[in-house]
Amino acid sequence: MDVNMTRIRPYGDTLDDGYMQLSFTLPVPLSAEARKAAEILAEKMGLEDVKVVYAHSIADSFSFFVVYGRCIHSVDMTAIDIPKVDADFMSYEEINEFIEKRIGRKIVVVAACTGTDAHTVGIDAIINMKGYRGEYGLERYPWFVTYNLGSQVPNEDLVAKAIQVDADAILVSQVVTQRNIHIDNLTHLAELVEAEGIRDRVLLIVGGPRISHELAIELGYDAGFGPGTLPSHVGSFIAQALERSIRNRAEAKGAYPCQMNP
Amino acid sequence: MDVNMTRIRPYGDTLDDGYMQLSFTLPVPLSAEARKAAEILAEKMGLEDVKVVYAHSIADSFSFFVVYGRCIHSVDMTAIDIPKVDADFMSYEEINEFIEKRIGRKIVVVAACTGTDAHTVGIDAIINMKGYRGEYGLERYPWFVTYNLGSQVPNEDLVAKAIQVDADAILVSQVVTQRNIHIDNLTHLAELVEAEGIRDRVLLIVGGPRISHELAIELGYDAGFGPGTLPSHVGSFIAQALERSIRNRAEAKGAYPCQMNP
Amino acid sequence: MMRLDIDMALVDRARWAASRIGDGIQPTIDAYTTTSIERCVLRLLGVNGVDENDVPLPNIIVDQAQASGLLEDGIAYWIGSAMLHEGASLPEVIARLSSGKLSLDKVRPQDREGVEQTIQHEANRVCANITQLRLEREQLITELNSTVPPYLYIIVATGNIYEDVIQAKAAAKCGADIIAVIRSTGQSLLDYVPYGPTTEGFGGTYATQANFRIMREALDEASRECGRYIRLVNYCSGLCMPEIAAMGALERLDMMLNDAMYGILFRNINMLRTFIDQHFSRMINAYAGVIINTGEDNYLTTADAYEEAHTVLASQFINEALALRSGLEAGQIGLGHAYEMDPDITDGFLYELAQAEMARIIFPDAPLKYMPPTKHMTGNIFKGHLMDAMFNLAGVISGQTIQLLGILTEHVHTPHLQDRYLAIENAKYIMNNARHLREEISYKKGGIMEKRANEVLAKATSMLEQVADISLMSAIEEGMFASIKRERTGGRGLDGVIRKSERYYNPFPEIFMKEITSCNFSPVLWGDEVKG
Amino acid sequence: MMRLDIDMALVDRARWAASRIGDGIQPTIDAYTTTSIERCVLRLLGVNGVDENDVPLPNIIVDQAQASGLLEDGIAYWIGSAMLHEGASLPEVIARLSSGKLSLDKVRPQDREGVEQTIQHEANRVCANITQLRLEREQLITELNSTVPPYLYIIVATGNIYEDVIQAKAAAKCGADIIAVIRSTGQSLLDYVPYGPTTEGFGGTYATQANFRIMREALDEASRECGRYIRLVNYCSGLCMPEIAAMGALERLDMMLNDAMYGILFRNINMLRTFIDQHFSRMINAYAGVIINTGEDNYLTTADAYEEAHTVLASQFINEALALRSGLEAGQIGLGHAYEMDPDITDGFLYELAQAEMARIIFPDAPLKYMPPTKHMTGNIFKGHLMDAMFNLAGVISGQTIQLLGILTEHVHTPHLQDRYLAIENAKYIMNNARHLREEISYKKGGIMEKRANEVLAKATSMLEQVADISLMSAIEEGMFASIKRERTGGRGLDGVIRKSERYYNPFPEIFMKEITSCNFSPVLWGDEVKG
Ligand code: B12
Numbered sequence A, B: 001m002d003v004n005m006t007r008i009r010p011y012g013d014t015l016d017d018g019y020m021q022l023s024f025t026l027p028v029p030l031s032a033e034a035r036k037a038a039e040i041l042a043e044k045m046g047l048e049d050v051k052v053v054y055a056h057s058i059a060d061s062f063s064f065f066v067v068y069g070r071c072i073h074s075v076d077m078t079a080i081d082i083p084k085v086d087a088d089f090m091s092y093e094e095i096n097e098f099i100e101k102r103i104g105r106k107i108v109v110v111a112a113c114t115g116t117d118a119h120t121v122g123i124d125a126i127i128n129m130k131g132y133r134g135e136y137g138l139e140r141y142p143w144f145v146t147y148n149l150g151s152q153v154p155n156e157d158l159v160a161k162a163i164q165v166d167a168d169a170i171l172v173s174q175v176v177t178q179r180n181i182h183i184d185n186l187t188h189l190a191e192l193v194e195a196e197g198i199r200d201r202v203l204l205i206v207g208g209p210r211i212s213h214e215l216a217i218e219l220g221y222d223a224g225f226g227p228g229t230l231p232s233h234v235g236s237f238i239a240q241a242l243e244r245s246i247r248n249r250a251e252a253k254g255a256y257p258c259q260m261n262p
Numbered sequence C, D: 001m002m003r004l005d006i007d008m009a010l011v012d013r014a015r016w017a018a019s020r021i022g023d024g025i026q027p028t029i030d031a032y033t034t035t036s037i038e039r040c041v042l043r044l045l046g047v048n049g050v051d052e053n054d055v056p057l058p059n060i061i062v063d064q065a066q067a068s069g070l071l072e073d074g075i076a077y078w079i080g081s082a083m084l085h086e087g088a089s090l091p092e093v094i095a096r097l098s099s100g101k102l103s104l105d106k107v108r109p110q111d112r113e114g115v116e117q118t119i120q121h122e123a124n125r126v127c128a129n130i131t132q133l134r135l136e137r138e139q140l141i142t143e144l145n146s147t148v149p150p151y152l153y154i155i156v157a158t159g160n161i162y163e164d165v166i167q168a169k170a171a172a173k174c175g176a177d178i179i180a181v182i183r184s185t186g187q188s189l190l191d192y193v194p195y196g197p198t199t200e201g202f203g204g205t206y207a208t209q210a211n212f213r214i215m216r217e218a219l220d221e222a223s224r225e226c227g228r229y230i231r232l233v234n235y236c237s238g239l240c241m242p243e244i245a246a247m248g249a250l251e252r253l254d255m256m257l258n259d260a261m262y263g264i265l266f267r268n269i270n271m272l273r274t275f276i277d278q279h280f281s282r283m284i285n286a287y288a289g290v291i292i293n294t295g296e297d298n299y300l301t302t303a304d305a306y307e308e309a310h311t312v313l314a315s316q317f318i319n320e321a322l323a324l325r326s327g328l329e330a331g332q333i334g335l336g337h338a339y340e341m342d343p344d345i346t347d348g349f350l351y352e353l354a355q356a357e358m359a360r361i362i363f364p365d366a367p368l369k370y371m372p373p374t375k376h377m378t379g380n381i382f383k384g385h386l387m388d389a390m391f392n393l394a395g396v397i398s399g400q401t402i403q404l405l406g407i408l409t410e411h412v413h414t415p416h417l418q419d420r421y422l423a424i425e426n427a428k429y430i431m432n433n434a435r436h437l438r439e440e441i442s443y444k445k446g447g448i449m450e451k452r453a454n455e456v457l458a459k460a461t462s463m464l465e466q467v468a469d470i471s472l473m474s475a476i477e478e479g480m481f482a483s484i485k486r487e488r489t490g491g492r493g494l495d496g497v498i499r500k501s502e503r504y505y506n507p508f509p510e511i512f513m514k515e516i517t518s519c520n521f522s523p524v525l526w527g528d529e530v531k532g
């Protein structure tokens, strides 16, 4: 198959045929005109050969449609450059060894599901002993000290705890995304951390089913983790990022010795 | 609900939220970049708030996506003006009575599934005794004489038969639509009928799951019938259209009497 | 013939243990009242509305009474005293209290007998009202209901009651039998009930009396159009359990999410507060002919459904024991369970079916409420739709009563209109296509399913016996439920728990329990078809 | 224990009637040969290729022979004569015939015994080749196969063999066990087999020997990658049945759509031609260890699946009787049936399951091929996906061997890549989730299912007895199958039917039947798991 990476198009059963499936509801009673409207809408979206293959009336005043068509748009994959979590993934043993050898002290993390969000399963999967998909959570790692504050924690409390225990990383989980509540809440947390003057001392990490690393970076976080994240992914990142930042800080010290002894 | 008919948009759970669902496959291995490509593609189609909610690798070299987003396009329903089959639907009894009283002779129809198409279930549903969804087919109507030629009939044979039995209507079924074969075949049939000089004497009617009246008109047919058509729908149209055309022809005769006796 | 050979001796032991658990906690429940119970009494007596700061009047009056140390006597006692003291009618007293012209701490305590007489009269009137509504429901059911169980239960959750109405009616027209208005996030932690119609809920719509009324009216209309009685559900849960029960009774809600331990475990509400509140709220539900839905599904959103199946059963036994103590009939106790196993388990369908059949056998008269797959739903809406189908199949095979429909977009968003249509289509197709499969098949003696069911039962029984030995509250303190530890004095709402005084007075429990325990109370909950 | 109590006396009667039907038609079959059989003999002897007008050489030679009236003796007789006459080797004779340097009508007929000796030798070599390929397959199966039935059968149909390869490999990686390359529309009516790799099929890809080879190679590769032997299917059907059987044998195809009556009823091919061709083609399939798939599903695409269920069963009996007469082992007779009832029938799932269980009981050793819902699939891909799931459930419960996967877009287009992925995901989920349900449940004595199965059986039996009484060909003339009437002398291909002369010679039937009926032929068709 000779795929042109600069013009990727959907694949039905032949390269570049552009086939895709749509389903949606229009707030009008079912009629030949409503069907036509569905077709026109799909055309406006850039579909050709539009087939409205199913149309069903919902409660007399709505119409549901299933549509197939060929998308005329294409995407240049070679131009896509998205940030990726900067870490080599290591195993449980490797992470512990890495911390022992290269950092030489336990890493302290605080974690919570903040705001009105009460979905703790995701953050628990990362932090708690029990872990996720057969992997232990960070709590079980001898070289991590963890504080999992649970659900619906005010951002203020999370930051206060981080200061209190001198945390190396703040882990926040956001699952509910309705009306972009997670964006507001994450922005608020980032501002708080900044305002408390600890931003350069902690890694700020967010996770959740709708979180991407790209989004996390946009919001000023150090990393973002989406669905399917394993504790070791997060552990690897924290260990390596912390080691980097300690090294940088040390170098910074070396570079400006006068600043250290004013 | 206060729907603006000039700007219809998809409805998720609030008027004009624009929500729709997409699924498609890209011919690239699954990766963060592929996910991003799916997102960009949806954006190019005019979706906002795009969520790639599922991404799955198919056979290492394809990626399947389920996407939700809000469509920014809208459709002006008030501007949609599509042709509709011009008939009042009547029942079995009404149709027979109509023909008896207003036409006064039996209506002759020939029917077939032409070209390479072998899907006879649809045309049989309309023509054969047994009928469809509890309705008798036209064969059962005392005021119809029907010839159902079956499947994979050459267009030439169908037209020849129509001439032979002096048919009032030619009914053609087209189910296979791959590579638009039905369009080619229907165009060919219409041209044949024209070439044989019988176009003004017969009603040319097409049906099938992907046929709309609009398409039929475009192709120069008198009517098109899609999924769910019942024999009585077709019977009503034929009876009424035939009556109209007989009436028109009679009027035409009246208007140019000299032409009749040259 | 029993469909699955369940060890009935174990069932008896489990039920007996649950009964001991109930007996253990009941004296504590009886010794206390709560601010929410007293606010509820006020609501029943007709106090409604909010002040200029949107604070509900029941809260204002009860808070004042609590501050003045009057609450241990029961707010009814003081209202009665006020009527006698002021020589005013109940509406007048309420009006004076509401406008701040009268304060209860200024009222001279009256003779208990006189108070009782005065209030009893008013309470009877309210109760007659509720009975009237119950009869109205029963009549509608007899008149209209014609579908067969499992009843299709669908949620709406737009946050705006008026949008909810559109969604709910559409769902009813598609074939839903029961509509639940999901409550706005966080309402369970509010120590008051919001007021009036609301349009800005979050992930759900606020439970207010006005919202109840708006939706009930809409559904009555839909019932008539559809020729089916469409039931309405809301959440009788959180810090305002009793008040919401009262609101539901007054607005003819048909079902209420109402669990004895949910608030403790999953919302960190104080356990004393919860046990006391659930008891009184359940009496109201019992009297109003409401079916409660318990929340056992919640265990499985955090725990593994295969490993922790016995905790669901144990909780069902406890919910049953406590519900019976509040006067709920077996037919009103909609015990919850859920289809939440990992879809990729080999023979997972057999384990789910075993669990569902087991619940059906152990609680033969309960209108079991079966919750759909949620946790293992992903953005793969196609596979999700299949998981929901298998859930629907398990529901119709095992003869569930209330089937909360799974939605293919569970992982994605609160249901859109089309998601609901597809969910109902799914259930109708499966349940019709396999309608009598239940009667057609039997299970292998000693097979996978029978073994599984008995294992789960054995584990639940031993868990219940342990709980009964150490007492329910200690068991919760030790984290025996959902691996969550709660302290007796921890959680929200303990400040609203008040030990009753000698002269504590609340007219309602007596009225409720008298009617309930008299033979002539047996609400019509479903049409005739359920028996069939 | 029998899963459904089927009246076995009726089964015996039905089988006996089918046997009488077979006996009735066999003498006619034996008396004739056809142009396609003779072309097939040529192909087996090594004639291949096309002339400058793309006419296949077997056609050119056989047409000439027919024109000269030589065909009644069998083409093998004349090839043998030519070898003796010209004193040339087989390849040489073929080369001369191909180049037009030699014409059979110029050949002097040789002594029958000498011809036999000459040709026999060549035929044995070819047969050894086929045996070698069969053993190769058996070794691969033993080495690789590790899945359990129902085997997942998936179609590809792009029209382009190279695109088909991409689709087929992707499907194998998703979990398909069997790949069928759907044939281009109308090929069954071609009286020749197209040549070479093709890229322009219509609704399917041409069946050519080159295409067979390309796909088999691709699937061998996929088999190794997936650690599962991936089977390849094509259509041994239409006017070239025997030739395609030969091509399949030579390219190690594993299964062939091959029905005794499909061509007559659904393609209006002459009945004599069809009966003669199917017999010879099945001998080849038998010898090559190929599993045939009969086409009973086709009845239900035009007739109602509930009303006409007995015609499917009747046809299964006839296909079995005729297949046995061609030397096919029970394990090679993949009788077809289909899940085609209207999804909105109450208890439709029970009727489908009854039919599937019945087939399983009546044909215990047949690798039943179960066809998915197609007719009632609409553009509602969501409901369609559920119908496919119920079909998959019926397949795993009733223990089908070959499950042709339903595709959610059945109403819309030939399957796209993602449709196939979703179909396989559907089957894997359902079959794993309910893997041992079959062993777990039993059906009610005298229940809906048992009654239904016995009704269908009784109807099929009386139909078969009627057919046996009037003979199969008369029955078809009377429209007893699929309500379609076909005349004995009607339909395509009668001109290719030739009565054999006294000296008719064809070396293959004898070789095939000798090996087949000797005890040491029992092809390895599946891995060990099937028995388990
Ligand atoms: C379980 C559940 C609940 C449970 C939660 C129990 C608990 N203690 O967590 C209960 C029943 C209480 C609940 C309630 C509600 N829920 Co809920 N719930 C779910 C459900 C079914 C599963 C979520 C889950 O546990 N996933 C499993 C975990 C392991 O996955 P995860 O969270 O993605 O975590 C992984 C990664 O994202 C990552 N990760 C996550 N966090 C973090 C953090 C860090 C630092 C890192 C590194 C990684 C990381 O690692 C994890 C492991 O790989 C989803 C639907 C679904 N199937 O997704 C709805 C869902 C999330 N809920 C929803 C809603 C609306 C609610 C309610 C608001 C409904 C209501 N009005 O009552 C309430 C209120 C809750 C609240 N205030 O937040 C919606 C959210 C819609 C949206 N997108 O905004 C969903 C999608 C359901 C729906 N379709 O309506 N819910």
Ligand code: B12
Pocket: B116, B117, B118, B119, B120, B121, B122, B123, B125, B126, B132, B171, B172, B173, B174, B175, B176, B177, B178, B205, B206, B207, B208, B209, B210, B225, B226, B227, B228, B229, B230, B234, D157, D182, D183, D184, D185, D186, D202, D203, D204, D266, D298, D301, D302, D374, D375, D376, D377, D378, D409, D410, D411, D412, D413, D414, D415
């Ligand atoms: C049954 C069937 C067959 C049967 C046909 C038997 C027969 N005698 O008809 C068999 C098994 C033979 C068959 C074969 C093939 N089929 Co086919 N088949 C179907 C199937 C499952 C159902 C079609 C049907 O009967 N519908 C029921 C009737 C009642 O509906 P209808 O045709 O829409 O008719 C109604 C209206 O449209 C209207 N109408 C129809 N015609 C007319 C005419 C007039 C004049 C009027 C007024 C009204 C009218 O009235 C009818 C009643 O309401 C569809 C899939 C599906 N579920 O739709 C595939 C389908 C149509 N087949 C398909 C294909 C590709 C084939 C093959 C080419 C495959 C192959 N390579 O072998 C072959 C070859 C057939 C050929 N040469 O045409 C594709 C077509 C794809 C496309 N859009 O182009 C489909 C969609 C399946 C798929 N997804 O691949 N098929």
Ligand SMILES: Cc1ncc(COP(=O)(O)O)c(C=O)c1O
Pocket: C183, C184, C185, C186, C187, C188, C235, C236, C237, C238, C257, C258, C259, C262, C267, C293, C294, C295, C296, C298
């Ligand atoms: C018994 C019960 N109450 C209440 C709720 C709802 O949650 P909240 O406490 O957020 O209102 C649930 C959730 O499923 C429940 O099961």
Ligand SMILES: Cc1ncc(COP(=O)(O)O)c(C=O)c1O
Pocket: D183, D184, D185, D186, D187, D188, D235, D236, D237, D238, D257, D258, D259, D262, D267, D293, D294, D295, D296, D298
């Ligand atoms: C036995 C058999 N042969 C052939 C076919 C395919 O059709 P065609 O004759 O168009 O190749 C089918 C269709 O399902 C079939 O069942």
